[in-house]
Each structure stands twice: as C-alpha cells, then as structure tokens.
Amino acid sequence: MDKFADMALFVSIVKNQGLAAAGRELGLSPATVTARLQALEDRYGVKLLNRSTRHLSLTDSGAMYHLACLEILDSVRETENLLQTGVKEVRGTLKISAPRDIGKQYISALVSDFAERYPDVTPYLYLNDNLSNLAESGLDIVIRYGELADSSLISRKLASSRRVLCASPGYLAKKGTPITPQDLARHDCLAMVRNNEELKTWHFEDHEKHNTVTVVPKRFSDDGEVIRQWALDGAGIALKSMLDVQEDIKQQRLMTVLNGYMKNFNASTSAAGADLNVIYMSRQYQPKRIRLFLDFLIERFELLAEK
Structure with a gap:
C-alpha cells in the first residue's frame, strides 16, 4: 500500500x-x-x-x-x-487568476517581474471575471474584487477600492447626467455577466437609505475589460471598480456620476465590498514559491498605494 x-x-x-x-x-x-x-x-x-x-x-x-x-x-x-x-530552490508552477482589467493593467507586469527574479518558477496567468472553486480549479492564487464568502480560504486585502458609475464625456453630453439612481432607467447601461448571471440589479446606499435599481442594459459582457472599453467608446454607463478606471478618470476619458452613493452589484453595503483581495488556500504548509509571490504581490500594491 x-x-x-x-x-x-x-x-x-x-x-x-x-x-x-x-x-x-x-x-x-x-x-x-x-x-x-x-x-x-x-x-x-x-x-x-x-x-x-x-x-x-x-x-x-x-x-x-x-x-x-x-x-x-x-x-x-x-x-x-x-x-x-543543498539549496531550497524556488521552482515549480504558479497558477494565478485575476480579473481581466486589473490583470492586464497591473498583474501581468507584476508576474513578469516575479518570473525574472525566480526564473525556475513557471507562472500561469488566467484572466477572467468569473468566480472559481479554488479547491477544484488547481489554482494557487485568485485575485478578486469583493468580500470572501468561503471561510475555508484566506483572504488578504491588496488595495482599497470602491464601485463607481462612469461614462465618457461624449455620452453624457448626448444623453445627460443622471441625478438619482432611478434616472438610470432612461440611460444606456453596460452590464456584466458573471457565472451566467446578468448583473443588472445595482444597489445604492445614501445616508442609510438603500436603493435597488434594475437597469435594462443595452449591452452585456462577461469581460470587465470589454465593459470598460464600451464606456470609453461612449456606448453607455458602466459600474466599475475605481482601480480599473482611475487612470481613465484622471485623463478625463471617463467621468463619474451619482458620486454621493455607495454602489455595488449586491445588497452588501460593507465598505470593503469592492476592495481588491488575494485569496488562497488555508495551508499550514505552503510552497515557498507561493509564499514569496504573495509577499511580492502585497509589497507591490503597497507601493502603488503610496503613489
């Protein structure tokens, strides 16, 4: 045996x-x-x-x-x-999943830097916006927005964020700026599909008053990067993470609307509900390559926060 x-x-x-x-x-x-x-x-x-x-x-x-x-x-x-x-080498595979927007803007370059530092580690970077069963997926590390539901996993915050409604200046000049969440009914909205679920019920919190609005989207995608690009193209209003669009807002390619509300895809009103987290299996022992990458990841995001 x-x-x-x-x-x-x-x-x-x-x-x-x-x-x-x-x-x-x-x-x-x-x-x-x-x-x-x-x-x-x-x-x-x-x-x-x-x-x-x-x-x-x-x-x-x-x-x-x-x-x-x-x-x-x-x-x-x-x-x-x-x-x-005689040396405890850092080698083996490292399987990482991240949302497409944040993955292309930040994580891919970070993975490249880590691979240069540890050339015997072979990284796999999977970019998707769906949630996976970590135990069955074969992934080592998952980077996702929002709070952790599975108590058997460990979640560490990489960066604080929040949801924002955003649209191009051209779209707002043509269609007008919504003043209340209910005004979204007359706007072209761009909605995510996650695990075959259409995320078209948007939640707003304002001074302890909760508003739920079911929008009628003009376009759907399961790819957050596509949603962002549609917003940049003037196709409508998108509900995005601030981390994904902060450079677009800084360069005035996108403008935020309904800024007085806390916004999310679910009814949770926790301020941490839109933070970027790194999620991994709860292990008493963890391969050195995973421990090093987690430290590298957290260190890099701390440097980003200081900029």
Whole structure:
C-alpha cells in the first residue's frame, strides 16, 4: 500500500477532472485508476469524489484530503531538492487568476517581474471575471474584487477600492447626467455577466437609505475589460471598480456620476465590498514559491498605494 502514490493519483484526478485523463497522465489504465480510487475511499471509509458521466467534484472529505495531498507532495519535492542540491530552490508552477482589467493593467507586469527574479518558477496567468472553486480549479492564487464568502480560504486585502458609475464625456453630453439612481432607467447601461448571471440589479446606499435599481442594459459582457472599453467608446454607463478606471478618470476619458452613493452589484453595503483581495488556500504548509509571490504581490500594491 503506497500512500504517497495514492496521493499523487488523487491530485492528478482532481487536476485533470477525470479518472481516464489521470490514468493517461500517470500511464495507468482506467480500470486501475477506478480500482485504486475505490480502495482509497474504502480505506478511510469516506466518499472523496462526487462522480457523474459529465462532472466530478470534491466532497468535503475529498477537499480536505486533496489539500493535505498538495501540501505533502510539495513538501516532499522541496525536501528532495534540498537533499540533492543543498539549496531550497524556488521552482515549480504558479497558477494565478485575476480579473481581466486589473490583470492586464497591473498583474501581468507584476508576474513578469516575479518570473525574472525566480526564473525556475513557471507562472500561469488566467484572466477572467468569473468566480472559481479554488479547491477544484488547481489554482494557487485568485485575485478578486469583493468580500470572501468561503471561510475555508484566506483572504488578504491588496488595495482599497470602491464601485463607481462612469461614462465618457461624449455620452453624457448626448444623453445627460443622471441625478438619482432611478434616472438610470432612461440611460444606456453596460452590464456584466458573471457565472451566467446578468448583473443588472445595482444597489445604492445614501445616508442609510438603500436603493435597488434594475437597469435594462443595452449591452452585456462577461469581460470587465470589454465593459470598460464600451464606456470609453461612449456606448453607455458602466459600474466599475475605481482601480480599473482611475487612470481613465484622471485623463478625463471617463467621468463619474451619482458620486454621493455607495454602489455595488449586491445588497452588501460593507465598505470593503469592492476592495481588491488575494485569496488562497488555508495551508499550514505552503510552497515557498507561493509564499514569496504573495509577499511580492502585497509589497507591490503597497507601493502603488503610496503613489
């Protein structure tokens, strides 16, 4: 009974989202992978995976076991390298996800700088605006706006931000400037789609009075960068993070409206609800490359805040 090999097998199943794909990666037949997974579940008396013909997901026990496997396998690899070279090298993959706007404006350059400093680390930067199940995604670090719902993860604030409604000067000259949230009903709004949900219900807070407005958007996109570009092109009013559009506002390419309101995509009125956060798995042990990147990321955003 090789527990270490079983851990590597389980990590491969989760990473490849399938038993057959894991078998191909490890040179094992589908029947062997199925039998070893069944033996693993029998050994501990728990179900580790929910399986259907089209989908595979971790159970609560599976998520706990998967996290432990990642920690142990990383620890073994680092120890083997230390024994062979005498140096605790920084090497391996680093998988990062970030929203498109902030990803292209800030994170991509930061990842390049980190990769130059640690050339044996291979970064993967995924740019998307959807929320992922971190345990099943294979990601090491997720950068997202808003508050953290999953208490099993760690969230650290990178930068304070807030939501702003913004439009081009040309659009406002043509359509007028909204004075109240209800005025948005007669405006062309640009709305996000996240995880197939249309984010067209916008929330406003003004001196403890809550307003909810369901806009009728003229355009939708699941890409925040596209929404920003449409606003720059004069297509309508967008609800954006200040971090995404602060340079556009400084250069007067965009103007903010309804500035007296706290704005968000959900009913939460927390001032932290629009902050930029870095999210990662809660690990007692963490590979050195992830620890170093987190410190690098936080340090860079602290420098940005000082400018």
